[in-house]
Amino acid sequence: MKKTILGIALAISSLTFAQQKAKASASPVSFGVKAGLNVSSINADDAKAKAGFYGGVFANIPVATSFSVQPEVLYSGMGAKNKDYSSVKLNLDYISVPVMLQYNVLPELYLEAGPQFSFAISKKIKGDGGSVDVDNYYKGFDFGVGIGAGYYIAQGFGVTARFVAGATDIVENNSGDAIRNNVFQVGVAYKF
Structure with a gap:
């Protein structure tokens, strides 16, 4: 719970800094919302991908x-399905705080990369x-590294895609190979 509160506080302070930066400079800071599909898995032998939001x-x-x-x-629903029993799912829900560095190839098209810090809010097997x-x-x-791209079609609406590779072991006291989250995201975004 402490980590979740810390993550939310970090995100709020980042957004507050962004607002102060906007007032201090001529560069326009924009805010927006985004949502879409997660296709996530873990690198375990008995796991396969599952869809989330x-x-x-x-x-x-x-x-x-x-x-x-x-x-x-972001709220991010991750986890995996069991290969042999597809009705058995590992549901890992996170509040994720990605900090992406974006390069505008064209005014509408960007490439991005950066770290993602995720704080679990629910861990269940269903x-x-x-x-x-x-x-x-x-x-x-959970800590991961993301790479992606996006394209703004018109008037603030855009499509996005990102892959986040887990860099830390998500299993407590794991004595075997590290188990990591991996997630592919595709969605839409709107800048105000």
Whole structure:
């Protein structure tokens, strides 16, 4: 819970800094919302991808002619399905705080890369018999590195795609190979 509160405080302070930066400079800081589909998995032998949802807010802060920093606060549903029993799912829900450095290839097209800090808000295994909390088996923090692209079609509306590769082991006291989250996101965004 402390990590979740810390993550939310970090995100709010980033957005507050963005507003102060907007007042201090001539560069326009823009805010927006985004949402879409997560296709996530973990790198375990018995896991396969499952679909989920992501959504949240962002601030886009220009730092140079073609570069900007975009901190975000997102709800992100991740996890995996069991290969042998597709009704059994690992549901890992996070508040994610990506901080992406964006390069504008064209005024409408950008490429991005950066770190993502995620704080677990729910960890469950769900099957035909219901769901079970697995808080003691999975860590409350996850770190990943994202790369992606986006294209703004018209009047603030855009499409986005991003892959986030997990860099930390998500299993508590794991004595085997590291288990990491991996997620591919595709969605829409709107800048105000």
